[in-house]
Amino acid sequence: MKKRATAKAQKAGAAGDLAVEMRALAGAARDAARVLSFAPSARKDQALRAAAAAVRAATRTILAANARDLRAARAAGQNAAYLDRLALDPKRVEGIAAALEEIARLPDPVGRVTESWSRPNGLSVKKVRIPLGVVLMVYEARPNVAPEAAALCLKSGNAAILRPGSDALQSSLALCQAFAAGLRAAGLPPAAAQVVPTADREATYALLQLDDLIDLAIPRGGPALIRAVAERSRVPVVKHYQGVCHLFLDESAPVEQAVAIAVNAKAQRPGTCNALECLLVHRAAAGRLLPAVGRALHERKVELRCDPTALTILRRAGVPAVAAVPGDFGKEFLDLILAVRVVPGLDGALDHIARHGSLHTEAIVTRDLEAARRFEREVTASAVIVNASTRFNDGGELGLGAEIGISTTKLHAFGPMGLTELTTQKFVVEGAGHVRS
Amino acid sequence: MKKRATAKAQKAGAAGDLAVEMRALAGAARDAARVLSFAPSARKDQALRAAAAAVRAATRTILAANARDLRAARAAGQNAAYLDRLALDPKRVEGIAAALEEIARLPDPVGRVTESWSRPNGLSVKKVRIPLGVVLMVYEARPNVAPEAAALCLKSGNAAILRPGSDALQSSLALCQAFAAGLRAAGLPPAAAQVVPTADREATYALLQLDDLIDLAIPRGGPALIRAVAERSRVPVVKHYQGVCHLFLDESAPVEQAVAIAVNAKAQRPGTCNALECLLVHRAAAGRLLPAVGRALHERKVELRCDPTALTILRRAGVPAVAAVPGDFGKEFLDLILAVRVVPGLDGALDHIARHGSLHTEAIVTRDLEAARRFEREVTASAVIVNASTRFNDGGELGLGAEIGISTTKLHAFGPMGLTELTTQKFVVEGAGHVRS
Numbered sequence: 001m002k003k004r005a006t007a008k009a010q011k012a013g014a015a016g017d018l019a020v021e022m023r024a025l026a027g028a029a030r031d032a033a034r035v036l037s038f039a040p041s042a043r044k045d046q047a048l049r050a051a052a053a054a055v056r057a058a059t060r061t062i063l064a065a066n067a068r069d070l071r072a073a074r075a076a077g078q079n080a081a082y083l084d085r086l087a088l089d090p091k092r093v094e095g096i097a098a099a100l101e102e103i104a105r106l107p108d109p110v111g112r113v114t115e116s117w118s119r120p121n122g123l124s125v126k127k128v129r130i131p132l133g134v135v136l137m138v139y140e141a142r143p144n145v146a147p148e149a150a151a152l153c154l155k156s157g158n159a160a161i162l163r164p165g166s167d168a169l170q171s172s173l174a175l176c177q178a179f180a181a182g183l184r185a186a187g188l189p190p191a192a193a194q195v196v197p198t199a200d201r202e203a204t205y206a207l208l209q210l211d212d213l214i215d216l217a218i219p220r221g222g223p224a225l226i227r228a229v230a231e232r233s234r235v236p237v238v239k240h241y242q243g244v245c246h247l248f249l250d251e252s253a254p255v256e257q258a259v260a261i262a263v264n265a266k267a268q269r270p271g272t273c274n275a276l277e278c279l280l281v282h283r284a285a286a287g288r289l290l291p292a293v294g295r296a297l298h299e300r301k302v303e304l305r306c307d308p309t310a311l312t313i314l315r316r317a318g319v320p321a322v323a324a325v326p327g328d329f330g331k332e333f334l335d336l337i338l339a340v341r342v343v344p345g346l347d348g349a350l351d352h353i354a355r356h357g358s359l360h361t362e363a364i365v366t367r368d369l370e371a372a373r374r375f376e377r378e379v380t381a382s383a384v385i386v387n388a389s390t391r392f393n394d395g396g397e398l399g400l401g402a403e404i405g406i407s408t409t410k411l412h413a414f415g416p417m418g419l420t421e422l423t424t425q426k427f428v429v430e431g432a433g434h435v436r437s
Numbered sequence: 438m439k440k441r442a443t444a445k446a447q448k449a450g451a452a453g454d455l456a457v458e459m460r461a462l463a464g465a466a467r468d469a470a471r472v473l474s475f476a477p478s479a480r481k482d483q484a485l486r487a488a489a490a491a492v493r494a495a496t497r498t499i500l501a502a503n504a505r506d507l508r509a510a511r512a513a514g515q516n517a518a519y520l521d522r523l524a525l526d527p528k529r530v531e532g533i534a535a536a537l538e539e540i541a542r543l544p545d546p547v548g549r550v551t552e553s554w555s556r557p558n559g560l561s562v563k564k565v566r567i568p569l570g571v572v573l574m575v576y577e578a579r580p581n582v583a584p585e586a587a588a589l590c591l592k593s594g595n596a597a598i599l600r601p602g603s604d605a606l607q608s609s610l611a612l613c614q615a616f617a618a619g620l621r622a623a624g625l626p627p628a629a630a631q632v633v634p635t636a637d638r639e640a641t642y643a644l645l646q647l648d649d650l651i652d653l654a655i656p657r658g659g660p661a662l663i664r665a666v667a668e669r670s671r672v673p674v675v676k677h678y679q680g681v682c683h684l685f686l687d688e689s690a691p692v693e694q695a696v697a698i699a700v701n702a703k704a705q706r707p708g709t710c711n712a713l714e715c716l717l718v719h720r721a722a723a724g725r726l727l728p729a730v731g732r733a734l735h736e737r738k739v740e741l742r743c744d745p746t747a748l749t750i751l752r753r754a755g756v757p758a759v760a761a762v763p764g765d766f767g768k769e770f771l772d773l774i775l776a777v778r779v780v781p782g783l784d785g786a787l788d789h790i791a792r793h794g795s796l797h798t799e800a801i802v803t804r805d806l807e808a809a810r811r812f813e814r815e816v817t818a819s820a821v822i823v824n825a826s827t828r829f830n831d832g833g834e835l836g837l838g839a840e841i842g843i844s845t846t847k848l849h850a851f852g853p854m855g856l857t858e859l860t861t862q863k864f865v866v867e868g869a870g871h872v873r874s
Contacts, residue, residue, distance in 0.1 A: 034791055034817075037815070037817060038814045038815050111814070117836060119834070119835070119836055123825060123829060123834075125835050125836065128813075130817060132847050132848070133817070133847060211667065215847050215848065216847075216848060230648065230671055231671060234667055234668060236673060236674070236846065236848040236849075237673070238848075254870075256870075257870040260870060260872050261870065261871075261872060263872075264872035264873055265872075268872075268873060354471060365870075372867075376565075376865050377475045377548070378474070378475050380471075380474060380567060380570070380863070381863060382863055382864060383863065383864040383865075383866055384863060384864070384865050384866070385865075385866045385867075385868070386865075386866070386867045386868065387867065387868045387869055387870055387871070388560060388866055388867070388868025388869075388870070388871035388872070389868075389871060389872045389873050391872075391873040392560060392866055392868070392871065392873060393864070393866075397556070397560075397873065398556070398562050398864060398866070399554060399556055399562065409673065410569050410570065410652050410653075410861045411569070411652065411653060411673040411675075411848065411849045411861065412673075412848045412849040412861075414861045414862060414863060415862075415863065415864050416864075424847045424848065424849075424851045425851060425852075426817070426818060426819055426820065426821060426851060426852065427819060427820040427821070427830070427835060427852050427853075428813050428820075428821050428822075428823075429820055429821070429822045429823070429825055429829055429830075429835070430809075430822075430823045430824065430825070431822070431823065431824045431825025431826075431829070432824055432825075433691075433693075433694040433697060433698065433802075433824055433825070434698075434824070434825035434826065434829065435697050435698060435700075435701035435702075435705075435825070435826045435828075436701055436705060436826050436828040436829060436834065
């Protein structure tokens with residue numbers, strides 16, 4: 001009994017120490033953020049270029065750290081796809097350095113005046129972009145996330161706290177050390193990019209309590225990670241969550257476009273969040289469209305999980321397909337699997353999407369102007385796409401430059417988050433002794 | 438023991454019922470929000486005008502409900518200021534109706550294209566304003582908040598769930614019933630504006646768990662309310678929190694401007710969040726400025742709580758003042774009390790504000806261009822004000838139209854939140870069969 005009490009006290013003490021340590025880390029980030037908030041663009045870019053050089057120079061150290069991560073992950077029985085995401089090689093390290101240089105070339109959003117006007121009393125009012133402050137990034141295995149997120153945060157004037165999955169910890173620490181060298185070279189505080197130096201999950205939970213020091217938490221990863229962060233956070237969270245993306249083939253959809261877009265959306269990179277997960281087909285066009293679309297998808301090795309009507313049509317056309325189970329609608333497969341459903345028409349598609357969509361990306365193929373307009377207006381999703389692949393919902397493809405992720409939270413930023421979305425706006429008001437009457 | 442177990446089970450059962458009831462209420466709001474999201478402006482305005490008429494027609498019922506609230510609040514021993522905030526009379530009810538009509542006249546932000554561009558491959562990209570969805574407003578005693586927040590939400594295409602303090606429940610229910618009549622008259626779902634029909638706090642906590650149905654929670658009120666909401670919410674929260682507003686009198690500040698702005702900021706309406714709480718004075722100008730400013734504030738019955746340097750200067754000048762205790766700096770008095778401190782210069786003022794400010798409103802009086810520019814750039818606050826009163830940080834004064842509050846959360850909206858800030862943006866992408874290569 002006494003022994004247990006001691007163990008409990010020790011555990012509580014350790015948790016207390018961890019909380020103190022995380023508060024110190026976040027406090028250092030907050031101090032660094034104040035310096036960054038008005039650092040000139042040229043200095044931030046200088047730091048990014050110096051960080052790129054430091055990453056290149058540290059390639060050997062970074063690969064050695066990555067080898068330690070890989071060994072541990074292999075011993076823990078992780079599969080080949082996972083190990084591939086985790087693995088670095090000289091080419092990937094060079095890719096990281098090049099990404100930092102590319103971010104240095106992007107325009108700086110900070111200080112941009114987005115609107116300005118005068119009031120009848122002569123007061124001048126401006127809205128000016130400013131950094132958010134301290135951004136906590138919670139992610140999983142890809143080691144490139146640490147330097148790239150740190151770079152996007154730095155360019156937008158924010159300090160970054162990086163919390164990798166435990167499997168990527170050594171790689172992230174090594175990469176971040178090089179990044180910090182870049183900051184120092186430009187005379188900026190190295191605490192502007194810190195990796196949480198422990199694999200203990202309680203460290204994340206302690207950080208998520210610090211809403212006086214951290215301005216934004218961005219979880220990127222699977223449902224379990226997102227849920228754990230959202231449930232425990234007092235810090236505002238922008239979720240980068242799953243994409244249950246639909247494509248609706250309208251009555252007027254041309255068959256070649258329907259085939260090309262469905263195949264591209266589903267099969268080009270099925271593991272991404274903007275890949276297609278559910279095909280909806282207008283009843284009046286199902287007989288015309290489904291056999292060709294189904295055949296093309298089957299040739300790309302896509303398993304078709306169909307509602308009874310779609311199943312009948314496909315089987316009649318000799319396209320292999322299986323019956324869907326209810327859970328297949330609204331599911332993110334991230335694999336060569338597609339749910340297929342015939343709907344009575346546009347209203348049915350809109351209802352299905354309102355019920356099963358995840359606010360990520362929704363697309364229609366149509367030649368009908370009114371259908372396109374209604375789809376654009378009535379669908380709520382971060383991107384609503386007409387006659388193009390769902391795969392275009394991506395910061396690079398939409399022209400935003402590098403992205404830190406795709407937000408499925410409506411608040412603050414909805415869709416791809418680039419540099420601008422890592423800022424907020426303050427009002428700057430100038431008077432000549434004005435008082436309120 | 439058995440009795441206790443039964444009581445516990447009953448309590449758990451009641452909590453379960455409440456959770457079910459709140460989920461039903463939020464689900465109805467979500468369904469209404471889908472209809473509102475693409476309702477034409479004319480129909481929303483029609484509903485607002487009909488609601489104004491219904492409020493006027495129901496004046497007697499509303500006042501009777503308010504009398505019940507007042508009786509209960511008086512029995513609970515609330516003070517006169519509190520009872521005044523809670524009280525309605527025919528003039529105040531008319532004011533509410535007029536406010537609804539004014540909101541009907543504001544421009545509708547929904548559907549506004551804020552940016553659009555073409556990609557090199559010919560894809561057309563637009564950012565379009567859309568409603569947030571369902572907004573939960575948690576507030577205290579003012580009964581006008583329910584219809585006015587409901588109106589701002591409706592105009593911006595959002596459904597509102599209104600959670601008044603228990604003292605304002607009967608008044609809020611009566612006002613909302615009239616509002617719902619307006620919605621019905623325009624053929625819009627009355628669930629677009631619902632008052633939580635119970636005084637049980639657990640109802641709020643149950644709603645704050647429903648991040649699948651509610652898009653934004655806005656707590657407006659004292660620190661205890663804000664903390665309770667922020668700590669328990671899984672729904673994104675935009676806080677409308679305290680204003681610990683500073684005014685820095687720079688070395689070059691003209692004495693008449695310093696006096697006029699300090700008096701207006703502190704004494705015009707000391708109970709508001711944009712009222713001044715702390716005066717900082719440049720050491721080199723303290724002897725010149727403080728006696729006149731202090732005297733004018735004293736004449737307005739403001740108690741001056743001073744650091745040793747300010748205290749010496751004021752006493753020497755014969756201005757009554759007391760010594761500050763450390764907690765006076767960073768405190769929101771909401772009363773005729775002002776903390777006063779002499780700082781070594783601009784850097785000292787910037788450090789003090791970074792440490793004690795609440796991100797609300799910060800002002801400087803100066804004739805020096807470089808000091809003004811540095812203050813504008815280096816201070817983080819929702820409004821940074823040069824040569825004008827802190828009292829201008831207000832949606833109406835800045836020209837945003839009616840406001841739902843002043844956000845001190847940097848995420849999503851920072852500062853006064855008008856109709857635009859009750860929306861988000863989606864990407865609308867149009868192609869001609871585009872696929873990603």
